[in-house]
Amino acid sequence: MVDRRVQRLHQWREFGRRRDERAVADGVVGVGVLDGRGDVPANMLDGVAGSRWSSGVPMAAGQSVTVDTGAVRSLARITMDSGGSANDYARGYQVFLSSDGVSWGSAVASGSGTGALVTVDFPAQNARYVKVVQTGASTSWWSIAEFNAYG
Template sequence: MYVDYVRAYTKAASGSALDRTGWTATTSPVNSTPANMLDGNASTRWTTGTDMVPGQYFIVDMKAAKTFNKLTIDCTGNSKDYARGYQVFVSSDGTNWGSEVASGTGTDPLITISLAPKTARFIKVVQTGTATNWWSVREFNVYN
């Protein structure tokens, strides 16, 4: 008589998005409505309103220190409006940023950035590429 044993494997959860209630965003250039990238509504967005050039950025204030290891920058809906390059910085006070904690090249409208666990209150994403498209962000999420 055979007895088959089946070992079930479960995939570890990839983490959940942090609650963005009360979070605020500031941007450079100042255009559109930065809060749109935190509102949970895929039909709204923040946009630079101008061609992409290195140095454009947004800063998200999570209002308290949070620990996280993944970010997503959702630029869908305007398929060519994603950052061509990016650097990520974190800060506890919104003034002292230190060295980048992640950087890369954007290749499609949903940019997922995995990083070693960080604890910070502020996250700054700097756009480092050049394109004739605007940089537009529908939703920005942080995960733990």
């Protein structure tokens, strides 16, 4: 049985949890929009709620982030927390999974965010890469303070 308790990246590494039980994001592969102000993509994986990645421009359909979980594993949930930037959550999204970062197939989930913490559940699938594509729009930037993926 897979333990589905939420674990932050820094907690996982600090306490040496078994990687086959929980999935976390190890690296950001690509970001469709880069903010030149220092809100770098790695901030969404650092375990620090006070840091973030931001688009640096208003949200628009087609913006995306792609995260490498480090290995192919069973994934069934992601969370995107905009933290202190409460209005910067994804207004609309599609989630895609891939084992190789090249072939994506159809979206495994889609929906609309309604607040700072966006939780997306989908049927468990084996994958290494997670891509979130923005489908909504807003005058706010798209920011992610913490991104997590779970099995």
